[in-house]
Amino acid sequence: MKVVIDAERCQGHGRCFSLAPGIFEFDDLGNGVVIGDGTLTDETIELARLAQSNCPEHAISIEESA
Amino acid sequence: MTDKQPVKDFATDWDHTDPQWVDDPYPIWEDLRGRCPVAHTERFNGGWFPATHEMVSAIANDTEHFTSRMVVVVNEKHPPDELPAPIGGAPPITSDPPFHQIARRLLLPAFAPGPVNALEPQIRALCSRLLDAVADKESLDGASDYAQFIPPGVIARMLGFPEQDEDLFREFVHLVLDLVDLPTEEREPLFEPMTAYFDAQIEDHRLNPRDDVTSYLLNAEINGEKLAIEHIRGTMVLILVAGIDTTWSAIGSSIWHLATHPDDLARLVNEPELMPLAVEEFLRFYAPVTMARLVNDDLDFYGAAMKKDDWILLGFPAANRDPAAFKDADKFVIDRLENRHLAFGLGIHRCAGSNLARLELRVAIEEFIKRYPRFELSGQDVTWAQGQVRGPRSIPLRVVA
Numbered sequence: 226m227k228v229v230i231d232a233e234r235c236q237g238h239g240r241c242f243s244l245a246p247g248i249f250e251f252d253d254l255g256n257g258v259v260i261g262d263g264t265l266t267d268e269t270i271e272l273a274r275l276a277q278s279n280c281p282e283h284a285i286s287i288e289e290s291a
Numbered sequence: 292m293t294d295k296q297p298v299k300d301f302a303t304d305w306d307h308t309d310p311q312w313v314d315d316p317y318p319i320w321e322d323l324r325g326r327c328p329v330a331h332t333e334r335f336n337g338g339w340f341p342a343t344h345e346m347v348s349a350i351a352n353d354t355e356h357f358t359s360r361m362v363v364v365v366n367e368k369h370p371p372d373e374l375p376a377p378i379g380g381a382p383p384i385t386s387d388p389p390f391h392q393i394a395r396r397l398l399l400p401a402f403a404p405g406p407v408n409a410l411e412p413q414i415r416a417l418c419s420r421l422l423d424a425v426a427d428k429e430s431l432d433g434a435s436d437y438a439q440f441i442p443p444g445v446i447a448r449m450l451g452f453p454e455q456d457e458d459l460f461r462e463f464v465h466l467v468l469d470l471v472d473l474p475t476e477e478r479e480p481l482f483e484p485m486t487a488y489f490d491a492q493i494e495d496h497r498l499n500p501r502d503d504v505t506s507y508l509l510n511a512e513i514n515g516e517k518l519a520i521e522h523i524r525g526t527m528v529l530i531l532v533a534g535i536d537t538t539w540s541a542i543g544s545s546i547w548h549l550a551t552h553p554d555d556l557a558r559l560v561n562e563p564e565l566m567p568l569a570v571e572e573f574l575r576f577y578a579p580v581t582m583a584r585l586v587n588d589d590l591d592f593y594g595a596a597m598k599k600d601d602w603i604l605l606g607f608p609a610a611n612r613d614p615a616a617f618k619d620a621d622k623f624v625i626d627r628l629e630n631r632h633l634a635f636g637l638g639i640h641r642c643a644g645s646n647l648a649r650l651e652l653r654v655a656i657e658e659f660i661k662r663y664p665r666f667e668l669s670g671q672d673v674t675w676a677q678g679q680v681r682g683p684r685s686i687p688l689r690v691v692a
Binding site for chain 1: 396399400402403404405567571628629630631632633635637638639641645646649
């Protein structure tokens with residue numbers, strides 16, 4: 226499973242990298258960016274879901290494939 | 292200040308400066324959500340108040356039909372050509388696309404988490420100093436002894452303005468946010484000292500550049516050209532006005548909540564790891580900021596026949612209490628896990644200072660409860676600010692042994 230940020234939707238609320246700093250970081254403008262390729266493990270999936278359910282712009286999605 | 296009639300029905304005659312709204316707006320919003328849902332008023336030369344999360348989101352994301360040219364509801368509206376187009380009075384909050392994005396991209400790096408997080412030790416030291424100053428008092432005021440001094444100190448540092456000018460900043464904020472009922476001809480001249488102050492600071496920074504946001508704005512360029520003086524001044528107004536009352540209000544409301552909810556206070560003291568979730572719930576439940584828009588052209592919106600230049604009072608705090616968007620919306624849940632609150636707005640105008648505000652709020656609460664793990668209200672005379680920024684201006688507290 227992979228977590229993805231839709232850069233078109235992200236407005237830099239900063240909820241993802243505050244709640245799940247191991248999965249997300251921020252760019253120079255303060256927008257959220259996925260660290261690495263976003264592959265989730267059993268340990269990180271819940272944190273990724275937490276970030277997803279706190280993004281006011283609904284910019285985070287978790288892809289079930291591969 | 293005003294001889295207005297009290298509101299009898301907020302659905303047809305809303306007024307966010309009415310004492311009932313100022314004192315406790317939440318039942319009013321709940322009532323409007325149930326029966327309007329877009330409330331109307333003829334006051335302020337006509338406007339609308341959408342009370343649901345869905346409508347607030349729709350307007351925040353629709354910059355085609357709703358302009359940000361004016362974001363504070365006053366009695367008279369400027370025609371578009373009175374402002375230095377395309378900048379707007381306080382860019383980028385008063386700017387529309389496409390200029391908005393240019394002005395915003397320019398400002399965002401200064402308020403990104405990197406530079407903002409570097410301020411944490413200074414903010415903590417400031418909070419600690421303020422608490423030291425009242426350490427010997429048996430009672431203290433969480434707003435006027437503590438919360439109100441934190442954002443001005445931080446903003447002064449960011450802009451590189453003298454910290455001893457804090458009282459002036461509060462006057463400027465009061466002028467922009469509170470004196471909205473004055474007729475334009477009385478209100479406009481009051482802005483002259485603020486403009487003169489900014490010009491003096493700009494001149495000082497031209498002569499003595501330093502590492503702060505003012506020098507950053509003076510050096511910044513758009514398409515190879517330095518920013519217009521109106522742009523720099525306008526952004527200073529934005530940073531001061533948007534950075535002071537708002538955060539002060541959020542800190543104050545949070546302290547008020549903890550003073551009146553001992554269970555939540557005890558949990559936060561005993562489980563400091565809850566702080567990140569608690570901060571977001573403070574922001575949702577007590578979101579201080581309501582914005583405004585103007586309608587660009589006649590429009591049917593959820594059955595409301597909106598006219599060009601009607602006000603929209605954009606109630607992010609009301610959206611945050613909408614049960615259609617939040618489970619147990621009317622309950623403060625200190626460890627709420629799903630919390631897509633709109634305290635910092637939504638869409639392209641998301642509060643540029645949100646990282647700073649969140650940091651100040653967290654540090655202010657951490658330092659306060661570290662010093663005072665138990666406290667309660669010592670009187671009922673809590674007063675709430677009138678207007679589009681809601682927060683307690685006085686929170687008399689008694690420290691519990």
